[in-house]
Amino acid sequence: MRELPEIRFLTSGDVTGAEKSTAETAVRSALAGAQGTVTAIRVTLSVVADPALPRPALAQAIVDVDGRRLRAQAAAPALPEAIELLRDRLSVRAAYLRAS
Template sequence: MRSTTHELPDIRFLTSGPVTEDERAAAERALRTVLGDVRGTVSSAGLTLSVVADGALPRPALAQAVVEIGGRKVRAQAAARTITEAIGLLRERLTLRTSHLRDG
């Protein structure tokens, strides 16, 4: 349970390749979920979602987040076979990187 609530900034998006609105919305939900419980002011947040149409690549999908929390930049990224999988991995990695900033 959250002990405090605060507004998060608008998320800046950069997408390339075949990224759907549903995938974009899933990435935004994942980022907002991770950042919802952090202590400190989230002053900026950006997400990059990219899919390269190259069947030879083992992980053609990339999800990346860069957020500024309390004046400190935190970055996480993940590459996977699908953008949905990359978003899930990104959420896990960002959760780890911000774990010391959790309320409680």
């Protein structure tokens, strides 16, 4: 796998180090086939402590590839699920970038 830049994280709420690690692995996996030079990766992980919300966990990634910005996000009942959805969505966006 090619070298990608360090991922900058922004977190809010109850986000564990293991969840950050899982998100890093997921984002790097999603970008493995991306063509072009990835210059920056920013990931936001957020959990809102409100039991009334159906999807209080949010995972978002913004990736700069050759001056173009890829953005994907997902909300879910729990952060691990949001991270998996984010990986899938980011993979699709990276594939669209390759095709364009």
